[in-house]
Ligand code: SF4
């Protein structure tokens with residue numbers, strides 16, 4: 001009989017413990033987001049559509065070293081490099097990415113490209129609304145990925161007539 005009573009008490013305690021979690025959650029503020037009526041909130045480290053960053057003077061940070069493309073397990077980054085010249089300077093290094101494409105029909109948002117980049121040129125933004133029935137629209141070009149020129153900086157010439165070096 002004592003065992004029976006102990007069993008009933010343990011069960012009651014377990015139910016009380018479980019219900020306490022339920023009541024606590026009922027009282028806490030709701031976390032439901034009204035997307036798409038309201039913009040969703042992202043954690044800072046959310047991995048969305050990439051952004052090709054510029055430095056404070058507006059130059060592109062990408063120096064076309066190809067390390068991101070080499071690190072990409074999905075092989076979805078395509079780069080063509082060109083040389084900066086005295087007349088036309090696009091990036092702070094010797095070279096810049098004349099072409100920089102990411103194929104989002106293959107990207108798995110693993111972040112390896114971001115980790116591999118020595119100049120912090122490629123980062124993840126918070127863009128995520130890229131679903132499409134036409135996979136050709138999922139190849140994002142440099143023009144779509146480039147960060148805007150910072151206020152007060154002179155915009156560099158973005159697509160000069162230069163000879164591809166790769
Ligand atoms: S996030 Fe991963 S899969 Fe996507 S481009 Fe970067 S390395 Fe490739």
Ligand code: SF4
Nearest residue numbers: 062063065066068117
């Ligand atoms: S984004 Fe970074 S890693 Fe990729 S080519 Fe440009 S500088 Fe190199």
